[in-house]
Amino acid sequence: MCETKMIRLGVLASGSGTNLQAIIDSSQAGKIPARVAVVLSDKADAFALKRAEKHGVPHFFVDPKKFDSREDYDEELIRILKEHQADLVILAGFMRLMSSLFVQTFRNRVMNIHPALLPSFPGTHGVRDALDYGVKVSGVTVHFADEGLDTGPIILQEAVLVLEDDTEETLHNRIHQAEYRIYPEAVRLFAEGKLKIEGRRVRILGD
Ligand code: GRF
Numbered sequence: 001m002c003e004t005k006m007i008r009l010g011v012l013a014s015g016s017g018t019n020l021q022a023i024i025d026s027s028q029a030g031k032i033p034a035r036v037a038v039v040l041s042d043k044a045d046a047f048a049l050k051r052a053e054k055h056g057v058p059h060f061f062v063d064p065k066k067f068d069s070r071e072d073y074d075e076e077l078i079r080i081l082k083e084h085q086a087d088l089v090i091l092a093g094f095m096r097l098m099s100s101l102f103v104q105t106f107r108n109r110v111m112n113i114h115p116a117l118l119p120s121f122p123g124t125h126g127v128r129d130a131l132d133y134g135v136k137v138s139g140v141t142v143h144f145a146d147e148g149l150d151t152g153p154i155i156l157q158e159a160v161l162v163l164e165d166d167t168e169e170t171l172h173n174r175i176h177q178a179e180y181r182i183y184p185e186a187v188r189l190f191a192e193g194k195l196k197i198e199g200r201r202v203r204i205l206g207d
Pocket of ligand 1: 013015016017018019020092093094113114115176179
């Protein structure tokens with residue numbers, strides 16, 4: 001039996017936060033049984049923080065410069081996430097690699113989105129790397145985060161065709177549209193208890 005309850009999301013974002021916005025919109029439209037409980041950023045000027053503010057979501061800039069190590073920094077993130085009772089952590093353009101302390105604390109409860117079809121083109125320039133390589137199909141991957149860089153078990157993927165005259169920007173724009181579909185969908189599946197991790201495979205139970 002799948003159990004559905006309203007889960008609380010902790011979202012980590014370093015930039016514009018359009019994926020955060022897609023999740024807030026899905027939540028407010030009642031399309032996912034989840035709501036954003038807190039937004040954290042490592043960048044003081046991240047527009048994601050402004051989006052959180054606009055929607056009355058608690059939000060914090062946690063300054064990496066104030067911490068001696070990645071573990072110390074992640075401990076502060078963990079503290080705030082726990083304080084806000086986050087059931088699931090959503091990495092939405094958060095440009096830092098999580099420590100194993102963080103991953104272990106929220107084992108199988110951290111999702112990431114990557115703008116390429118993993119395991120191809122991991123890292124910070126997934127869109128550009130795929131384009132430079134000359135692939136005809138790229139896309140989006142939502143996966144559980146583990147200690148590696150974009151290596152955790154894959155939850156959902158959506159393919160995006162590369163067009164003849166694509167630039168990094170035009171391709172990323174279409175990839176974003178796919179992201180706004182599959183990130184909320186992955187959250188919904190998690191919230192409804194429909195994701196079962198078996199080794200590297202994430203089984204999606206009867207939907
Ligand atoms: C997205 O393309 C995501 O795949 C990548 O970072 C970007 C974040 O965009 N990890 P936004 O801040 O959600 O607009």
